[in-house]
Amino acid sequence: MRHFTALVALSNATAGDWPQFLGPNRDCVAHESEAAITQSFPVSGPAILWRAKLGTGFAGPAVADGKVIVFHRIGDQALVQALDSISGKELWKFSSTTDYVDSFGFDNGPRATPTVTGGKVIVHGADGVVHALDLQTGAKLWRYDTVKELQSPQGFFGRACAPLIAGKNVIITAGGSNEKGAAGVIALKLEDGTLAWQSVEDEASCSSPIIKDNALICWLRNKLVVCDRESGSIRFQQRLRSDMDASVNAATPIECGADELFISACYGVGGSLWKMTTTDTRKPSPLVELKQVWNAEDTLDCHYGTPVYFAKHLYGFHGRQEQGQTLRCIQVDDGKPLWDSPRIRGGAIIRVKNTLVMVTEAGELWLVEATPEKFSQLASAQILRAGHRSFPAFANGVLYARDGRDIVAVDLKAK
Numbered sequence: 350m351r352h353f354t355a356l357v358a359l360s361n362a363t364a365g366d367w368p369q370f371l372g373p374n375r376d377c378v379a380h381e382s383e384a385a386i387t388q389s390f391p392v393s394g395p396a397i398l399w400r401a402k403l404g405t406g407f408a409g410p411a412v413a414d415g416k417v418i419v420f421h422r423i424g425d426q427a428l429v430q431a432l433d434s435i436s437g438k439e440l441w442k443f444s445s446t447t448d449y450v451d452s453f454g455f456d457n458g459p460r461a462t463p464t465v466t467g468g469k470v471i472v473h474g475a476d477g478v479v480h481a482l483d484l485q486t487g488a489k490l491w492r493y494d495t496v497k498e499l500q501s502p503q504g505f506f507g508r509a510c511a512p513l514i515a516g517k518n519v520i521i522t523a524g525g526s527n528e529k530g531a532a533g534v535i536a537l538k539l540e541d542g543t544l545a546w547q548s549v550e551d552e553a554s555c556s557s558p559i560i561k562d563n564a565l566i567c568w569l570r571n572k573l574v575v576c577d578r579e580s581g582s583i584r585f586q587q588r589l590r591s592d593m594d595a596s597v598n599a600a601t602p603i604e605c606g607a608d609e610l611f612i613s614a615c616y617g618v619g620g621s622l623w624k625m626t627t628t629d630t631r632k633p634s635p636l637v638e639l640k641q642v643w644n645a646e647d648t649l650d651c652h653y654g655t656p657v658y659f660a661k662h663l664y665g666f667h668g669r670q671e672q673g674q675t676l677r678c679i680q681v682d683d684g685k686p687l688w689d690s691p692r693i694r695g696g697a698i699i700r701v702k703n704t705l706v707m708v709t710e711a712g713e714l715w716l717v718e719a720t721p722e723k724f725s726q727l728a729s730a731q732i733l734r735a736g737h738r739s740f741p742a743f744a745n746g747v748l749y750a751r752d753g754r755d756i757v758a759v760d761l762k763a764k
Contacts, residue, residue, distance in 0.1 A: 585638040600614065693710075
């Protein structure tokens with residue numbers, strides 16, 4: 350069987366960059382060049398290098414070329430800003446008018462983390478508009494409206510797909526269609542934003558796609574789909590969702606060793622391990638399929654947060670967010686839970702070497718040892734307001750995290 354390797358590291362990503370959702374390789378892991386971080390905080394907490402005001406939204410920051418790219422909303426303006434990563438000073442700002450209103454009365458700001466590649470910043474708003482901006486100046490390069498062009502539906506919580514770079518294209522799960530057919534997944538040309546291809550009949554979910562070799566893996570509203578990254582042709586699809594209509598697929602599929610993926614949701618879906626195989630090796634695009642290795646509820650049932658893999662184990666938030674969650678460690682081979690933390694409100698996890706860096710929905714920063722032996726919390730501190738959900742970034746020993754009003758830069762370098 351052919352071995353598959355992740356191809357999500359971006360073309361201009363360098364040591365210390367966090368250029369997209371979930372990090373350099375879209376797997377919640379900091380760049381391998383990062384040094385080990387501090388294992389404790391002083392009584393006063395970790396050093397806050399700077400703090401800057403933001404508007405609303407759940408979009409996490411991206412870091413590239415010494416810039417922190419933030420995407421948020423003030424009034425009817427969707428704002429993309431570049432902040433200096435050292436000082437927090439604004440370098441440029443781009444704004445566009447938005448009329449998005451959340452169907453459930455939640456936050457009306459953008460959901461999707463920006464993606465930086467090849468001197469461009471790509472953002473996907475909750476209103477379905479995709480913009481490409483110049484990284485150095487913030488000038489608009491192109492715009493694509495998935496609602497106007499593809500009738501992209503709003504869905505439960507707004508459009509949340511973080512743009513994924515696949516060669517010369519930008520991949521978005523639009524969940525729409527037009528006179529040419531289904532457009533659950535689309536590819537926009539990175540150069541000019543024109544539509545390269547459209548494929549897959551399904552609605553979008555809150556889960557963002559990943560790449561494995563020549564294949565796009567997209568967990569949509571109803572189906573788990575594998576399609577060719579160059580043409581969009583479907584290689585594999587299988588229904589994978591809750592029977593409950595008011596449910597969400599939100600966690601991103603995570604690679605677990607050679608050719609394996611972990612996929613998880615609540616609402617009775619549970620966690621599952623999948624093996625990727627090729628059924629035909631003819632070039633240019635071998636046929637690809639996923640085969641389920643195991644599936645079980647109450648193993649690691651991820652509501653919103655994506656788990657992180659390390660040394661044959663997974664670490665993630667288990668359970669429904671509104672009912673309280675625990676940080677849980679499980680064995681990948683069989684899904685056996687090994688330990689749980691005390692109950693918390695959920696959050697996001699980044700692995701830096703052997704340390705889990707967690708930002709909880711209570712606004713706390715936790716450092717936890719990445720070990721299957723026991724739950725071992727090394728340090729904790731309040732860094733943000735409670736009640737917010739977004740994925741942070743980590744670059745050059747600094748954590749960049751936000752709530753609904755501010756972004757903070759927290760120094761985690763070992764002294």
